[in-house]
Amino acid sequence: MIALAPAPMGNLSIPSGMAFTDEALLEQCKKLGIETTHDNTLVARENDVIVLAVKPMHISKVTSEIAPNFRREHLLISIALGITLRYIEQLLPSKSRVVRVMPNTPAVVGAGASAYAMGSACQDGDSQVVQDLFSTVGFSVEVPEIHLDPITGLSGSGPSYGFSMIEGLADGGVKMGLPRELSLKLAAMSLYGAAKMFLETGEHPAVLKEAVQSPGGSTIFGIHELEKGGMRGLLINAVEAASERSRRTGEAALPPGRTADDEESSEDSSSSDEDERNDGPEVPKHRKGPNY
Structure with missing residues (x-):
């Protein structure tokens, strides 16, 4: 069963990456003003902020469906386990704004813990958008991407x-x-x-x-x-094992012959702006949600 936590946001739609068989859930979506669709291209055409909440093995397929309609004003938020920012950025048009988030299930009751990392093309206001979204269901904090696999093993699991x-x-x-x-x-x-x-x-x-x-x-x-x-x-x-599983899951989605270490090496050779963002602030910005 999938539960939706109430959040003060409107104009939401859910793509076909989520299969609904629960009539009660569909009714809940309607009450919250959330549209459902089987057309992923429609999601990109009619929404500026897109949350990519699919299994890692479906990332390439779903991203390729929204890529033709992905524009500079779009912000993509991925919560796919282990999938790196760089991998998703390579599936989208150049300079696409991508954020990677690791939330956890207590978000359903407003007590979640969500950590997120900003992609290389993100703009100054994008971090605030992510904060506003995830702080409604608990605690949220910006971190360097290298911390997300350990965070998966700690707070994700x-x-x-x-x-x-x-x-x-x-x-x-x-x-x-x-x-x-x-x-x-x-x-x-x-x-x-x-x-x-x-x-x-x-x-x-x-x-x-x-x-x-x-x-x-x-x-x-x-x-x-x-x-x-x-x-x-x-x-x-337990934290170590779950962290390693997250990393290996991300590697499994990479093209044959590439590893997470290759991805990190590629990131190290990118622009200095990206390096500065990945280093993150000494004390990351964070918020407590209303029910935290």
């Missing part, structure tokens, strides 16, 4: 890690005699509360963790078991 933690904690509650529904609620609220405390206090997680631990108390015994099980190492491994 992070919600799934969190759901696994909720499930595991709830199983522990059930083992100790608690009802399943209550265990799930308590586990979810514990992680939510921990995240909220960290974000609002600004304290380091270690400081907050130690504040809960009493000498010889129950919490330190539980933490000891987590450390014996290698929880930190497992989380690090």
Whole structure:
């Protein structure tokens, strides 16, 4: 099932890269003023900002369909896993404005985390457009493109890690005699509360963790078991594995014989303006959405 988060934007259309079989979803699109179409060329003709939300293996096909109608005033925002800015730029007319974004699923409830990188031909106002769009559903931040694969492994996949933690904690509650529904609620609220405390206090997680631990108390015994099980190492491994998968997925979409390293080398030899943009500001601009 696909869910659409409400956002203060109009004149939206959804191309044929998304197959709708849910009548309720189609009705939701109508209520939000979102048109649906099976003609990708129509999307480029009637919209200035295009969000390319398709699987990596479909990037070439969908982009080739919109390319003939792609003009200088268009801004293309891609959320395709692992697909580089340079690869998409090469599929479009010269100097096309392209942005690559890695969002995550909590955007559905206004608590998303989205990181984005600007393409070489983007204009000054394009970053603000992306900020305005993605900050409506959570936190958004501009980063150098080289950070997007690690971000995929961290925040892109992070919600799934969190759901696994909720499930595991709830199983522990059930083992100790608690009802399943209550265990799930308590586990979810514990992680939510921990995240909220960290974000609002600004304290380091270690400081907050130690504040809960009493000498010889129950919490330190539980933490000891987590450390014996290698929880930190497992989380690090998960982020590393998902990051590498993102990079390899992007490479799989490249022409035969080319790798992500080749793409980076090509980018290094491009204009100094692009280099300056990819370096990014020391402290990237970011926003909190209304429900963050």
